[in-house]
Amino acid sequence: MSKKDLRLKIDELSSSIGVFKGLDIQIGRIIDDEWDEPMGPTPFPSIGTLRDWDRKLLERYKPFYMPLCDLCCLCTFGKCDLTGDKKGACGITMAAQQSRIVLLACCIGASTHCAHARHMMDHLIEVYGRDHVLDIAINTNVQAPNTRLVCGIRPKTLRDLEDALDYVETQLVQLTATAHTGQEGDNIDFESKAFHAGMLDHVAMEVADMCQISTLGFPKGVADAPMTEIGFGSIDTSKAVIMCIGHNVLPSVDIIDYLMENKLFEEVEVGGLCCTAHDQSRYDKRAKIVGPISWQLRYIRSGIPDVVVVDEQCLRTDIVDEAQKIGAPVIATSEKSMLGLPNRTHDPPDEIVDDLVEGRTPGVLILEPDKVGEVVVKTALKMKPKRMGFKALSMEKLIELAATCRSCMECVRACPNNLPLMDAVKAAAEGSVDALAKIQPMCVGCARCESACPQKLPLVSFLTKAADEKGMTDSFAIRVGRGAVTDVEIREVGRGIVFGEIPGIVALVGCANYPRGGLEVADIAEEFLKRRFIVLATGCAAMDLALRKDEDGLNLYEKYPGNFDAGGLLNIGSCVSNAHITGAAIKIANIFAKRPLRGNYEEIADYVYNRVGAVGIAWGAMSQKAASIASGCWRLGIPVIVGPHGAKYRRNLLGRADKEEDWMTLDARTGEEKYVGPVPEHLFYSAETLEEAMVMTAKLTMRPNDTTKGRAVKLSHYIDLHKTYYGAMPDDLHLYVRVEADVPFTMKEEVLGIIKDKGWEEGKIGLLDPTLLDRMVRRKS
Numbered sequence: 001m002s003k004k005d006l007r008l009k010i011d012e013l014s015s016s017i018g019v020f021k022g023l024d025i026q027i028g029r030i031i032d033d034e035w036d037e038p039m040g041p042t043p044f045p046s047i048g049t050l051r052d053w054d055r056k057l058l059e060r061y062k063p064f065y066m067p068l069c070d071l072c073c074l075c076t077f078g079k080c081d082l083t084g085d086k087k088g089a090c091g092i093t094m095a096a097q098q099s100r101i102v103l104l105a106c107c108i109g110a111s112t113h114c115a116h117a118r119h120m121m122d123h124l125i126e127v128y129g130r131d132h133v134l135d136i137a138i139n140t141n142v143q144a145p146n147t148r149l150v151c152g153i154r155p156k157t158l159r160d161l162e163d164a165l166d167y168v169e170t171q172l173v174q175l176t177a178t179a180h181t182g183q184e185g186d187n188i189d190f191e192s193k194a195f196h197a198g199m200l201d202h203v204a205m206e207v208a209d210m211c212q213i214s215t216l217g218f219p220k221g222v223a224d225a226p227m228t229e230i231g232f233g234s235i236d237t238s239k240a241v242i243m244c245i246g247h248n249v250l251p252s253v254d255i256i257d258y259l260m261e262n263k264l265f266e267e268v269e270v271g272g273l274c275c276t277a278h279d280q281s282r283y284d285k286r287a288k289i290v291g292p293i294s295w296q297l298r299y300i301r302s303g304i305p306d307v308v309v310v311d312e313q314c315l316r317t318d319i320v321d322e323a324q325k326i327g328a329p330v331i332a333t334s335e336k337s338m339l340g341l342p343n344r345t346h347d348p349p350d351e352i353v354d355d356l357v358e359g360r361t362p363g364v365l366i367l368e369p370d371k372v373g374e375v376v377v378k379t380a381l382k383m384k385p386k387r388m389g390f391k392a393l394s395m396e397k398l399i400e401l402a403a404t405c406r407s408c409m410e411c412v413r414a415c416p417n418n419l420p421l422m423d424a425v426k427a428a429a430e431g432s433v434d435a436l437a438k439i440q441p442m443c444v445g446c447a448r449c450e451s452a453c454p455q456k457l458p459l460v461s462f463l464t465k466a467a468d469e470k471g472m473t474d475s476f477a478i479r480v481g482r483g484a485v486t487d488v489e490i491r492e493v494g495r496g497i498v499f500g501e502i503p504g505i506v507a508l509v510g511c512a513n514y515p516r517g518g519l520e521v522a523d524i525a526e527e528f529l530k531r532r533f534i535v536l537a538t539g540c541a542a543m544d545l546a547l548r549k550d551e552d553g554l555n556l557y558e559k560y561p562g563n564f565d566a567g568g569l570l571n572i573g574s575c576v577s578n579a580h581i582t583g584a585a586i587k588i589a590n591i592f593a594k595r596p597l598r599g600n601y602e603e604i605a606d607y608v609y610n611r612v613g614a615v616g617i618a619w620g621a622m623s624q625k626a627a628s629i630a631s632g633c634w635r636l637g638i639p640v641i642v643g644p645h646g647a648k649y650r651r652n653l654l655g656r657a658d659k660e661e662d663w664m665t666l667d668a669r670t671g672e673e674k675y676v677g678p679v680p681e682h683l684f685y686s687a688e689t690l691e692e693a694m695v696m697t698a699k700l701t702m703r704p705n706d707t708t709k710g711r712a713v714k715l716s717h718y719i720d721l722h723k724t725y726y727g728a729m730p731d732d733l734h735l736y737v738r739v740e741a742d743v744p745f746t747m748k749e750e751v752l753g754i755i756k757d758k759g760w761e762e763g764k765i766g767l768l769d770p771t772l773l774d775r776m777v778r779r780k781s
């Protein structure tokens with residue numbers, strides 16, 4: 001179904017009420033439905049449509065709140081103290097307030113992707129026209145699974161995506177309104193609304209990525225997407241260097257086009273950070289990926305960039321000041337981040353270049369993507385010789401400055417990762433930067449230490465310099481983002497996933513707010529790749545797992561294939577490509593199990609929840625977008641694990657394994673209600689350590705519908721990881737073994753002995769055709 005503009009122009013019309021001349025009638029758009037799949041029950045759901053489904057999940061996975069702040073200061077009644085059982089002046093409780101903050105975070109995240117999608121779509125429609133056909137993956141009929149599922153439409157052209165985005169925008173306004181003082185008062189309803197925001201986010205992300213894949217020639221779901229380079233060492237510093245940061249690739253596309261048209265790739269290097277880097281490399285593999293967003297400050301302080309281009313999201317808001325320190329002008333390209341810079345959109349390019357090169361302005365705002373390329377490239381070429389004299393912090397200067405440290409510990413107190421900076425600075429003052437170099441990989445580049453330091457020591461530069469001396473100029477191979485999982489891949493592995501022969505899908509997503517550095521992401525990925533899970537990655541996580549080489553000099557992208565199959569490692573792409581991860585789960589239900597997709601959210605979510613052993617891990621989750629991405633997974637029944645900093649999202653969604661009554665599930669064949677065990681045990685879990693995350697991931701892949709063979713495979717990984725990382729057998733196996741055949745063959749005696757001691761009885765836990773939806777029961781008992 002798509003809506004079409006209707007415009008009638010009639011020179012003269014005679015009717016019973018008279019004669020009309022020069023008649024021009026416009027009727028917005030009319031519905032043109034040519035999709036033969038019947039419409040499901042919930043097309044374009046509003047806030048309350050899926051409330052019952054959400055409540056089923058939230059009854060099982062009760063919010064566990066971890067307030068960061070006991071006060072509310074959202075309106076002028078406040079500040080209101082919400083400690084204990086106190087209520088705010090508006091009557092709100094602490095639980096509702098925490099959920100309200102979660103909802104707001106999810107609304108911000110979803111709005112950010114939606115605004116990004118709108119900007120991208122409007123621009124690409126201008127360039128390619130509304131009738132440009134969508135084509136996002138080879139061997140694929142089910143394009144836009146999130147949009148089909150949620151909206152009940154089957155987009156075929158850019159025009160059709162407008163309908164989806166109109167809907168998302170409208171719903172986000174409605175959701176944000178519910179957070180106003182004196183509206184919603186129930187924490188579970190706030191949680192349900194947060195789920196709604198997350199679901200909308202996946203539609204918005206899908207729209208954004210479909211637009212760019214279809215028009216910009218990105219890889220279309222291919223396993224062998226081209227390799228490019230990542231790392232400081234990938235940048236050829238003998239050329240003029242352009243640094244692009246953010247998430248919206250359109251300005252970068254113009255830069256690359258300008259370089260191609262003017263044959264300047266030999267003289268100019270383009271490298272990016274964060275998702276713009278992913279999408280640049282999807283556009284042209286000559287564009288380098290410098291690294292994740294946490295390297296932003298480090299890269300600027302290295303002095304390498306000759307010009308800095310920012311688009312939107314996750315930028316350092318002090319980027320103009322930082323770029324000034326190295327004499328590099330900043331070009332802002334989005335209304336969302338104008339950074340106080342003068343708007344030069346309509347000025348002649350050469351005039352803008354002159355002003356930047358002569359330092360008459362620290363940067364400019366250019367809101368027309370088609371003008372960015374020329375200005376940026378010309379500026380970079382002119383800045384390069386001017387900046388030759390720039391010197392990054394020298395080792396002598398570092399040691400001299402380190403000697404001024406007052407030993408006040410403020411830097412350590414300010415550091416979110418509690419890094420032992422003071423001792424490292426003291427050691428540097430004595431001439432050894434080894435301790436600084438050792439800390440550097442665990443630094444997330446936030447510069448809170450610098451802000452706290454009374455001596456104004458440039459501590460991030462200290463770390464960068466020390467690490468540089470230790471050979472942090474490497475480059476690594478990375479497969480560029482491939483985009484969606486194809487229908488053919490789903491057909492081939494759907495059975496293995498649903499029946500458990502493939503132990504699970506692990507999706508490594510999100511930002512770079514790691515507790516102990518990005519290499520942990522590679523550890524997680526490799527653990528599960530070796531175990532023949534399917535590992536998907538996006539955003540900064542997809543970059544970080546490229547950064548570790550083995551003794552043969554190979555990294556994970558070089559060791560594991562890029563296809564959606566057991567032991568495959570897929571770089572799906574940028575943040576907006578996360579929609580393809582939920583899209584793959586949805587397609588398993590639709591393509592493999594033939595469940596109707598159209599406007600049929602509950603049934604598909606019920607299928608994914610009970611059958612598809614997928615787990616998301618956002619080890620460095622930081623942004624509001626990460627919150628809304630996770631929230632979209634929760635509503636679809638996909639559990640998400642975050643790292644220790646993820647606790648600052650203020651609440652987890654935890655199941656109670658000890659409460660049998662929480663895990664009663666319907667058998668779709670009979671309507672009988674049976675205990676299925678706590679699978680998956682949690683929906684949102686914040687792990688303290690890497691080891692805890694890995695063991696929990698294996699556990700959360702279990703689903704009620706696992707076959708005995710599948711459950712045995714999953715249990716063997718759970719037990720093995722538990723033994724490896726905790727040195728002991730898990731003490732909850734009796735909750736996961738349904739029948740003897742579930743027990744991994746090689747561990748039979750040991751496991752049966754343990755669970756029988758716990759009072760386990762065969763058959764107490766159900767093996768059934770599970771559903772949480774009464775309407776899915778085929779024959780009532």
Ligand code: SF4
Binds near residue numbers: 072073075079089090
């Ligand atoms: S929104 Fe409610 S709790 Fe918050 S400051 Fe206003 S009255 Fe107090």
Ligand code: SF4
Binds near residue numbers: 443
């Ligand atoms: S920049 Fe690095 S060392 Fe400094 S506070 Fe942040 S994480 Fe800690």
Ligand code: SF4
Binds near residue numbers: 404411422452454455
């Ligand atoms: S905050 Fe600055 S002065 Fe204080 S211990 Fe850290 S480096 Fe030294």
